[in-house]
Amino acid sequence: MPNLITASGPGDLFTLRNIGNLVPACGSADRSVGAAIEYAVEVLGIRLITVCGHSGCGAMKALASPSDPADLGPASALSDWLGYAASSRERWLAGDPDSDSVERLCHVNIREQLDNLLTYPTVRTKVAAGQLRLAGLYFDIDGAEVFFARRPDRRQLPLSINRPIETSMTALR
Numbered sequence: 001m002p003n004l005i006t007a008s009g010p011g012d013l014f015t016l017r018n019i020g021n022l023v024p025a026c027g028s029a030d031r032s033v034g035a036a037i038e039y040a041v042e043v044l045g046i047r048l049i050t051v052c053g054h055s056g057c058g059a060m061k062a063l064a065s066p067s068d069p070a071d072l073g074p075a076s077a078l079s080d081w082l083g084y085a086a087s088s089r090e091r092w093l094a095g096d097p098d099s100d101s102v103e104r105l106c107h108v109n110i111r112e113q114l115d116n117l118l119t120y121p122t123v124r125t126k127v128a129a130g131q132l133r134l135a136g137l138y139f140d141i142d143g144a145e146v147f148f149a150r151r152p153d154r155r156q157l158p159l160s161i162n163r164p165i166e167t168s169m170t171a172l173r
């Protein structure tokens with residue numbers, strides 16, 4: 001419930017929800033997420049895009065399972081969709097082998113989607129011009145805490161999710 005965890009009201013957020021909080025890279029077969037991004041950025045003129053993941057994510061659990069994450073059955077819409085998270089899984093597997101938790105995959109996946117946002121020319125252009133910011137949110141359901149993650153700058157990729165925020169959009173502005 002994005003409005004609840006960010007203490008925002010009706011109309012404050014333009015929200016797109018999907019399985020695994022995924023942003024297929026520009027040029028992917030799925031165009032629906034890109035269409036929403038372009039509409040929000042170009043028409044609504046939003047100034048901040050947040051990718052919000054959460055603890056205990058079923059999509060990330062499926063992705064983290066030892067079997068092929070896409071092996072959910074022939075021509076499954078779900079397996080096709082989770083295929084867009086394959087790069088998150090690769091990034092997760094290439095990371096700290098001592099920390100193979102699904103929660104780390106949730107974090108890695110947020111970072112991957114922030115990078116995918118930058119594959120959209122309109123996003124890249126506005127970020128470079130300082131007219132748009134990208135940030136990650138991680139909602140820890142058990143602790144009822146929201147963690148804020150922001151890329152330190154436009155080029156550096158390290159992204160830490162370790163700072164709880166007040167559940168207020170003012171913290172993001």
Ligand SMILES: [Zn+2]
Nearest residue numbers: 020057058059
């Ligand atoms: Zn989820």
